[in-house]
Amino acid sequence: MNDVAIAGVAQTRHESRKDNMIYADMVFDVVTSALEDAGLTLDDIDSVVTVSNDFLDGRTISGMAVGDASGGQDKNISTVEGDGTFGAFYGLMRVLSGYGASIVVAHSKGSEGDIRYVTNGMFDPIYQRLLGIEAISASAMQAREYMQRYGVSEEQLASVSVKNHGNARNNPYAHLPMDISIDDVMKSRPVADPLKKLDCGPVSDGAAAIIIASPEIAAKATSTPVWVKGVAHCAEDYMIGDRDLAVPVALKDAARRAYDMAGIKNPAEELDLVELYDAFSYMEPLWLEGLGLAEAGKGMSLLEKGVSTMEGSLPVNPSGGVLSSHPVLVAGLVRIIESVLQLRGQAGERQVKNATSALAHGINGPCGQSHCVWILNKDK
Amino acid sequence: MENWKDTVEIITQEGQIAVPYTWWVGDTGSRFLMALRDEKKILANRCSECGKVYVPPRKNCGQCFVDIDDWTEVGPEGTVETFTIVHFNYPVQPVKASFAYVLVKLDGADVSLLHLVKNDIEKLGKGSRVVARFSENRTGSILDIDSFQVIEGK
Amino acid sequence: MSRPVGIVGTGQTDHKSHRPDVNGREMIREAVTRALEDAELSIKDIDAIVIGNMDHFESINYVDTWSVEGSGGVMKPIMKITTGGTTGATVALAAYYHVASGLFDRVLAIGWEKNSESDTTAAIITCSDPIWDRFSYSGAIPSLATEATAYMKQYDATQEDAALIAVRDRNNALNNHHAHLQRPVTVDDVMNSPMLAYPIKLLDVCPRTDGACAVVFAADGVAQKLTKQPAWVKAGSVRHTYTWFGDSTDYDRGLVSLQRASAEAYKHAGITKPAEEIDVAELYLPYTYAGLKWIEDLGFCGKGEGAKFVREGNTDMNGKIPVNPSGGVISTNCIGATALLRVAEAAIQVMGKGGDRQVDGAKTALATGFGGCFWSDVVILGAQKP
Numbered sequence: 001m002n003d004v005a006i007a008g009v010a011q012t013r014h015e016s017r018k019d020n021m022i023y024a025d026m027v028f029d030v031v032t033s034a035l036e037d038a039g040l041t042l043d044d045i046d047s048v049v050t051v052s053n054d055f056l057d058g059r060t061i062s063g064m065a066v067g068d069a070s071g072g073q074d075k076n077i078s079t080v081e082g083d084g085t086f087g088a089f090y091g092l093m094r095v096l097s098g099y100g101a102s103i104v105v106a107h108s109k110g111s112e113g114d115i116r117y118v119t120n121g122m123f124d125p126i127y128q129r130l131l132g133i134e135a136i137s138a139s140a141m142q143a144r145e146y147m148q149r150y151g152v153s154e155e156q157l158a159s160v161s162v163k164n165h166g167n168a169r170n171n172p173y174a175h176l177p178m179d180i181s182i183d184d185v186m187k188s189r190p191v192a193d194p195l196k197k198l199d200c201g202p203v204s205d206g207a208a209a210i211i212i213a214s215p216e217i218a219a220k221a222t223s224t225p226v227w228v229k230g231v232a233h234c235a236e237d238y239m240i241g242d243r244d245l246a247v248p249v250a251l252k253d254a255a256r257r258a259y260d261m262a263g264i265k266n267p268a269e270e271l272d273l274v275e276l277y278d279a280f281s282y283m284e285p286l287w288l289e290g291l292g293l294a295e296a297g298k299g300m301s302l303l304e305k306g307v308s309t310m311e312g313s314l315p316v317n318p319s320g321g322v323l324s325s326h327p328v329l330v331a332g333l334v335r336i337i338e339s340v341l342q343l344r345g346q347a348g349e350r351q352v353k354n355a356t357s358a359l360a361h362g363i364n365g366p367c368g369q370s371h372c373v374w375i376l377n378k379d380k
Numbered sequence: 381m382e383n384w385k386d387t388v389e390i391i392t393q394e395g396q397i398a399v400p401y402t403w404w405v406g407d408t409g410s411r412f413l414m415a416l417r418d419e420k421k422i423l424a425n426r427c428s429e430c431g432k433v434y435v436p437p438r439k440n441c442g443q444c445f446v447d448i449d450d451w452t453e454v455g456p457e458g459t460v461e462t463f464t465i466v467h468f469n470y471p472v473q474p475v476k477a478s479f480a481y482v483l484v485k486l487d488g489a490d491v492s493l494l495h496l497v498k499n500d501i502e503k504l505g506k507g508s509r510v511v512a513r514f515s516e517n518r519t520g521s522i523l524d525i526d527s528f529q530v531i532e533g534k
Numbered sequence: 535m536s537r538p539v540g541i542v543g544t545g546q547t548d549h550k551s552h553r554p555d556v557n558g559r560e561m562i563r564e565a566v567t568r569a570l571e572d573a574e575l576s577i578k579d580i581d582a583i584v585i586g587n588m589d590h591f592e593s594i595n596y597v598d599t600w601s602v603e604g605s606g607g608v609m610k611p612i613m614k615i616t617t618g619g620t621t622g623a624t625v626a627l628a629a630y631y632h633v634a635s636g637l638f639d640r641v642l643a644i645g646w647e648k649n650s651e652s653d654t655t656a657a658i659i660t661c662s663d664p665i666w667d668r669f670s671y672s673g674a675i676p677s678l679a680t681e682a683t684a685y686m687k688q689y690d691a692t693q694e695d696a697a698l699i700a701v702r703d704r705n706n707a708l709n710n711h712h713a714h715l716q717r718p719v720t721v722d723d724v725m726n727s728p729m730l731a732y733p734i735k736l737l738d739v740c741p742r743t744d745g746a747c748a749v750v751f752a753a754d755g756v757a758q759k760l761t762k763q764p765a766w767v768k769a770g771s772v773r774h775t776y777t778w779f780g781d782s783t784d785y786d787r788g789l790v791s792l793q794r795a796s797a798e799a800y801k802h803a804g805i806t807k808p809a810e811e812i813d814v815a816e817l818y819l820p821y822t823y824a825g826l827k828w829i830e831d832l833g834f835c836g837k838g839e840g841a842k843f844v845r846e847g848n849t850d851m852n853g854k855i856p857v858n859p860s861g862g863v864i865s866t867n868c869i870g871a872t873a874l875l876r877v878a879e880a881a882i883q884v885m886g887k888g889g890d891r892q893v894d895g896a897k898t899a900l901a902t903g904f905g906g907c908f909w910s911d912v913v914i915l916g917a918q919k920p
Contacts, residue, residue, distance in 0.1 A: 060590035061618035096635035121595035132473030140464035241492035365599025406557035442603035
């Protein structure tokens with residue numbers, strides 16, 4: 001893959017309700033901030049990819065609401081409907097195809113609708129929706145499958161929530177920075193067994209934008225470029241009953257291809273931090289296994305051995321992760337942004353020391369059916 | 381000078397999208413739903429290449445990408461692969477919480493079917509044996525199976 | 535710079551008003567299997583998939599992940615693009631960029647819609663802003679009607695002129711067994727059809743269709759091994775100019791997005807005299823008046839000359855620049871697929887696979903997409919590798 005960099009990043013503070021902003025306002029803010037961050041102007045941009053979801057927005061052709069605000073006037077603009085990591089991949093492919101720079105911007109206002117209907121809508125209309133299934137219940141079944149397969153306990157998973165909400169205290173953008181204990185998680189309201197309230201990420205309003213640039217535009221930018229070394233995505237079977245929910249095969253495939261592109265042979269050694277999509281506490285150990293950072297069933301060992309804490313050799317979700325802020329679609333883009341900030345040395349109180357290589361990850365579809373993995377590096 | 385943003389009233393506008401839908405089930409799915417409705421039978425079909433028995437049946441195998449037309453019957457009993465007990469309500473659910481969702485591996489099938497358990501949910505565990513309970517009033521829908529019932533002593 | 539990319543195969547369903555025999559995934563698979571057959575590939579040869587439709591027509595959230603059994607996406611990279619009526623074109627371009635980037639060699643583009651599953655107008659109304667536009671926006675037809683009225687007033691074009699577009703496209707459809715509407719119409723038929731929103735009558739507009747289309751894009755070096763005559767992508771331009779319907783109503787300017795998109799595309803493809811240098815055009819004309827107006831925006835003729843250009847037979851099958859040999863959108867409109875069908879049909883012409891609808895010696899073909907808030911996309915395909 002040719003050289004391509006991320007030259008600008010911006011995100012809103014993620015919160016329950018941005019009652020003074022419409023989607024376009026949030027998008028405009030992060031696009032202008034990302035340009036400022038990069039020291040570039042709209043004239044340097046020739047490609048725009050917006051990321052939105054028609055069900056979340058209550059609007060078909062949801063990209064239309066943010067066309068003006070995204071800087072897409074008179075530019076090649078398109079809309080990816082899926083997690084921000086996928087949208088960013090499209091923006092990247094355009095730069096590799098000859099564009100100077102792509103703005104990729106995602107927005108989400110979970111506060112404006114009922115997320116349960118929105119996620120019910122991702123299940124099969126004929127065989128599944130009438131049962132009332134939605135993301136939390138389905139994920140709860142995946143959590144249980146994972147726990148019973150490998151003998152992982154609720155307390156172990158609770159420790160993930162403790163870590164990540166704790167990390168969020170260092171992140172000024174996070175929705176839910178919290179100082180909690182395992183006991184607090186165990187006593188939180190049962191939602192769908194084994195998931196309790198503090199095992200689940202919130203529903204957040206937020207937006208984020210990145211600028212993916214060719215080497216020429218990256219050189220023009222005043223920011224420190226972060227280079228994209230590998231990207232890959234993959235989807236597995238759709239019907240959750242067809243899948244082995246405890247073994248994330250699509251993630252394994254995407255991770256392997258991303259590592260190959262980046263020339264990474266030993267990810268646990270060669271990566272300095274991971275920002276993964278932990279919409280629920282069980283997802284952190286499960287995705288760590290899919291990423292090849294732990295053996296099957298041993299995803300919790302990284303936390304138990306102190307490897308994935310802020311002081312460890314491979315901090316996972318120094319930002320607080322999706323458990324602390326969940327603007328749907330935006331959250332994957334935020335993983336990329338947090339990784340970029342880390343590699344630039346701009347992560348403030350949540351900075352991982354000497355970070356040169358990071359992995360950012362996003363998911364799409366029920367129970368992480370589809371995954372997108374990004375490998376970023378400070379050096380070209 | 382006063383910043384108008386500090387004093388502006390935040391107005392919201394309510395709305396609901398009411399778009400009715402009628403999804404075509406297709407021939408394969410229709411045969412499955414008809415069998416639920418008319419015969420209280422759970423049909424499945426088998427991929428000729430990988431041998432996987434699918435329920436609900438499929439027109440093609442997603443992995444092999446070939447047509448499937450080898451039909452069989454599965455269940456009505458099965459084994460619980462995984463489950464959750466739901467403690468919250470929202471209108472789309474057909475039953476009030478607490479109830480359980482289950483992924484059931486019906487006898488004879490290679491994949492699990494998503495469905496509900498309404499009673500004896502405290503008895504559910506991995507490996508529980510359950511049996512399909514059909515609704516009195518069946519219309520050709522997945523809810524023609526009212527729910528799965530835990531089989532005692534298994 | 536990017537590497538050359540060519541279309542090496544296409545497939546589409548036999549478009550109908552209802553397809554009760556298949557659900558959405560199964561319908562998608564029909565188009566995919568036909569495209570793979572046409573390209574002589576198996577699904578295993580496909581490196582990535584791009585899929586698109588207009589969400590609220592089927593109410594399926596995350597169509598990419600829902601589709602995999604039918605789209606062939608199991609254990610493959612797949613993503614969803616959605617941009618209203620322009621979706622088929624933006625899906626095609628996304629697939630093109632997947633390959634041009636150097637990261638994938640053979641990519642499948644899929645566009646589909648099962649319009650029979652919903653109330654089209656109710657679903658489309660949700661595209662308008664809920665606070666400022668929705669209460670007055672009553673679907674696609676009225677916004678087009680205002681454009682048509684303005685044009686007629688400005689250039690003395692008549693309803694009969696517009697009817698010629700329907701006559702042409704519906705007649706052409708008889709050569710395309712995939713097309714949804716397979717009966718010819720006369721000017722009288724159009725004039726006598728029920729008025730929907732002046733001056734648009736029933737036979738001036740496209741139908742609602744269930745259908746899918748799939749196109750295989752392949753990289754330079756790979757394409758040539760798959761087919762004798764790939765349809766090379768020479769240009770692809772997108773201008774999704776407006777967000778608010780009110781901003782798009784300066785009718786004196788014509789269809790601004792199409793002017794800008796085509797200007798850029800012509801520049802990339804080295805075209806200065808479109809009506810002469812383009813051999814065939816598959817235009818996204820959702821209604822007849824577009825067939826008079828928008829060819830001016832495309833530079834086929836001067837401002838105000840569209841009706842004359844059409845009346846003189848220039849866009850007929852044996853004319854200077856045949857338009858819509860496939861029957862166009864007025865004969866088939868499965869929205870998420872429609873713009874992709876324009877690209878596929880343009881490719882079919884360049885590949886020489888048009889059969890009864892083939893324009894002899896077609897070497898350069900133009901495809902356009904339209905939708906959203908008066909948005910346009912332009913794709914130019916050619917027989918020679920760029």
